[in-house]
Amino acid sequence: xxxxxxxxxxxGYSGITHLMDDLSEGLAQPGTIMLGGGNPANIPEVEAMLxxxxxxxxxxxxxxxxxxxxxxPQGKAAFLENLAMFFQQQYGxxxxxxxxxxxxxxxxxxxxxxxxxxxRAGESRKRVLIPLVPEYIGYCDVxxxxxxxxxxxxxxEHLDDGMFKYQVDFEQLEVGADTGLIxxxxxxxxxxxxxxxxECRELDAVARANDVPLLIDNAYGTPFPDxxxxxANPFWNDNCIVCMSLSKLGLPGARTGIIIANEEVIRFFSNxxxxxxxxxxxxxxxxxxxxxxxxxxxxxxxxxIRPFYLExxxxxxxxxxxxxxxPRLHIHKPEGSMFLWLWFEGLPVDTGELYxxxxxxxxxxxxxxxxxPGQAEVSVHADSCIRMNYAQNEKDLERGIDILARExxxxx
Numbered sequence: 001x002x003x004x005x006x007x008x009x010x011x012g013y014s015g016i017t018h019l020m021d022d023l024s025e026g027l028a029q030p031g032t033i034m035l036g037g038g039n040p041a042n043i044p045e046v047e048a049m050l051x052x053x054x055x056x057x058x059x060x061x062x063x064x065x066x067x068x069x070x071x072x073p074q075g076k077a078a079f080l081e082n083l084a085m086f087f088q089q090q091y092g093x094x095x096x097x098x099x100x101x102x103x104x105x106x107x108x109x110x111x112x113x114x115x116x117x118x119x120r121a122g123e124s125r126k127r128v129l130i131p132l133v134p135e136y137i138g139y140c141d142v143x144x145x146x147x148x149x150x151x152x153x154x155x156x157e158h159l160d161d162g163m164f165k166y167q168v169d170f171e172q173l174e175v176g177a178d179t180g181l182i183x184x185x186x187x188x189x190x191x192x193x194x195x196x197x198x199e200c201r202e203l204d205a206v207a208r209a210n211d212v213p214l215l216i217d218n219a220y221g222t223p224f225p226d227x228x229x230x231x232a233n234p235f236w237n238d239n240c241i242v243c244m245s246l247s248k249l250g251l252p253g254a255r256t257g258i259i260i261a262n263e264e265v266i267r268f269f270s271n272x273x274x275x276x277x278x279x280x281x282x283x284x285x286x287x288x289x290x291x292x293x294x295x296x297x298x299x300x301x302x303x304x305i306r307p308f309y310l311e312x313x314x315x316x317x318x319x320x321x322x323x324x325x326x327p328r329l330h331i332h333k334p335e336g337s338m339f340l341w342l343w344f345e346g347l348p349v350d351t352g353e354l355y356x357x358x359x360x361x362x363x364x365x366x367x368x369x370x371x372x373p374g375q376a377e378v379s380v381h382a383d384s385c386i387r388m389n390y391a392q393n394e395k396d397l398e399r400g401i402d403i404l405a406r407e408x409x410x411x412x
Contacts, residue, residue: 006144009144009145010141011144013050013268017117030080031261031362032362032363032364033087033362033364033392033396033399033400033403034364034389034392034396035363035364035365035388035389035390035392035396036364036365036366036387036388036389037140037249037364037366037389038189038247038338038339038389039248039252039321039389040225040247040249040252040338040391041308041309041338041391041392043250043304043305043308044309045300045304046072046249046250046300046304047236047250049291049296049300050250050251050287053266053290053291053294054285054287056090056285057286057290059219062284062286062290063283063286066282066283066285067282067283069282070278071102071279071280071282071285071310072270072279073106073270073271073273073274073278073279073280074101074102074266074273075101075102075103075279075280075282075285076101076282076285076286076289077097079102079285079286079288079289079291079292080097080100080101080102081097082289082292082293083097083100083139083258083289083292084096084097084099084100086292086297087234087236087260090223090395091233091234093236093376095260096145098263098264098266099220099260099261099263099266100257100258100259100260100266101259101261101266101269101273101280102185102256102258102259102280102281102285103255103256103257103258103259103269103273103280104255104256104259104277104280104281105181105245105255105256105257106219106243106244106245106247107138107142107257108257108277109243109257109259109269110138110139110142110217110243112269112272112273113145113181113215113241113259113269114128114139114142114143114148114149114181114183115142115143115148115244116268116269116272116335117180117181117212117213118142118148118180118181119143119144119145119148119180121180123176123395124177124181125145125178126178126179126181127147127149127150127178127179127180128143128148128149128150128151128179128180128181128182128183128374129147129150129151129152129175129181129182129183129374130149130150130151130172130180130182130183130184130373130374131151131152131153131168131310132151132153132154132155132166132167132168132169132184132188132193132202133151133152133153133371133372133373133374133375134154134166134188134190134341134368134371134372134382134385135151135183135184135185135188135189135190135371135372136185136188136189136190136217136371136373137189137190137366137370137371137372139183140370140373145244149254149373149374150374151372151374151375152169152172152174152375153169153372153375153379153381154167154168154169154193155167155169156167156168157270159333162321162327162329162331163330163331163333164330164331164332164333164343165193165332165333165335166188166191166193166332167199168195168199168202170202170206173206175206175207175209175210175212177280179212180212181204181212181213181215182203182206182207182212182213182214182215183214183215183217184203184215184216184217185216185217185218185219185220185222185245185277185325186200186216186217186218186221186232186235187220187221187227187228187335187336187337188337189217189220189337189339189387190337190339190341190366190368190371190387191332191339191371192313192332192333192334192335192336192337192339192340192341193332193333193335194228194229194230194232194336195232195334196232197231197232197233197235200216200235201235204235204237204239206239206408207239207240208239209331213239213240213241213261213265214239214240214241215240215241215242215243216235216236216240216241216242216243217241217243218234218242218244218245219243219244219245219247219248220248220337220338221234221244221336222234223298223301224244224249224297224298224301225248225249225301225305225306226298226301226302226305226306227248227305227306227309227336227337227338228306228335228336229306229309229310229313229334229335229336230335231337231387232336234321236260238262239262239264240261241259241260241261242259242260242261243257243258243259244257244258244259244260244289245257245258246258246284246287248338249288249301249305250305251284251287251288251412252288254281254283254284255281255284256280256281256283256284256285256288257280273389276354277327278364282399293366297371301361309338309391312390312391312397312399313334313340313390314319314334314398315390315397316340316388316390316397316401317331317392319397319398319401320340320401323401323402323404323405324401324404324405324408326408326412327341328342328345328346328412329343329345329408330342330343331343332345338389338390338391339387339388339390340387340388340390341356341368341385341386341387341388342385342386342387342388343381343384343385344384344385344386344408344411345384346384346412347383347384347408347411347412348411348412349411350367350369350378350383350384351368351369351383351384351385352369352383353365353384354407354408354411355367355386357410358403358404358407361403361407362403362407363399363400363403363404365386365404366386366387367381367383367386368382368384368385368386369382369383371385388404404412
């Protein structure tokens with residue numbers, strides 16, 4: 001098979017493909033403990049809410065209408081209007097429906113935005129700057145051109161009880177003439193790190209000083225799905241691109257992402273959508289639009305989703321501490337998302353080898369090396385970490401941690 005340079009670039013196996021293949025393979029093999037992928041938890045109250053909304057949409061004809069009609073490339077107009085009003089009323093943002101566009105999930109948004117702001121630009125070449133890693137595995141291979149990403153390792157702050165926290169090292173942060181976009185996630189997948197409001201303001205100032213946009217990946221953040229355990233306020237302005245998602249709200253199958261940006265960005269992004277895929281899916285937008293109208297969206301997030309993940313994260317930390325009584329286990333302070341980021345200091349094998357040992361015992365996690373996009377080589381620290389999803393049921397979580405504890409003991 002003869003491919004173009006574009007085709008050859010995507011012919012290789014990537015970290016995100018590995019993760020999604022594991023997710024599919026694990027679901028097909030009964031008994032596999034799925035602590036690797038990013039599938040949200042099955043929360044009964046969330047599922048009941050979705051059943052109720054879908055039932056009313058079916059009765060009114062809205063469900064069939066959403067499935068049998070194209071929306072505009074920007075997305076479902078009624079949802080865009082209501083979502084803009086939601087942000088105006090809740091946070092005082094100066095936005096309208098012209099500042100919002102829908103996508104086929106956040107991943108497709110990153111693909112289009114990264115390649116729109118970085119890559120070949122006349123005689124120059126732009127790159128995406130990630131100001132702290134580890135970062136989201138899905139950023140790694142979205143660039144059409146190789147070398148699209150550059151990044152800086154985070155500063156590590158050691159906390160009590162074997163916890164630690166990543167911070168942006170602003171003293172070392174370099175924004176060059178080749179920077180076309182600055183990108184961060186909040187909370188960060190994989191580490192659960194949450195940038196403080198002050199860090200967001202400082203990154204925004206750096207971006208403005210260098211005339212580049214700041215992209216904030218808000219897939220787990222506030223105001224929805226609000227899987228965030230520290231003090232953090234929503235952040236947006238006309239130089240900021242905020243990407244949100246309905247997946248962690250409980251709708252990963254709806255493949256719906258949301259972009260909030262200035263009108264110029266929304267216009268060109270809508271054009272990209274029309275060219276690449278005609279229009280975004282409408283079913284997820286219709287469901288959440290009804291929840292905004294009913295004023296049930298924020299209560300569901302604040303009173304059900306956030307408490308569920310907070311309690312489960314605390315439970316997972318307790319289980320880890322009981323099963324692995326070793327000072328070489330460091331846990332990133334759980335601040336949000338649905339993952340724990342575990343650092344095994346002095347691990348005598350890389351986490352690729354540890355991953356394979358765990359998989360052979362029926363446990364799926366994700367090796368840390370995949371979460372350092374834009375780095376020239378895999379560091380010792382990167383190859384001593386894993387990401388663990390704690391959204392599964394309590395029994396599977398306990399079994400998985402027991403397998404991890406046994407294999408770590410064998411390694412150490």
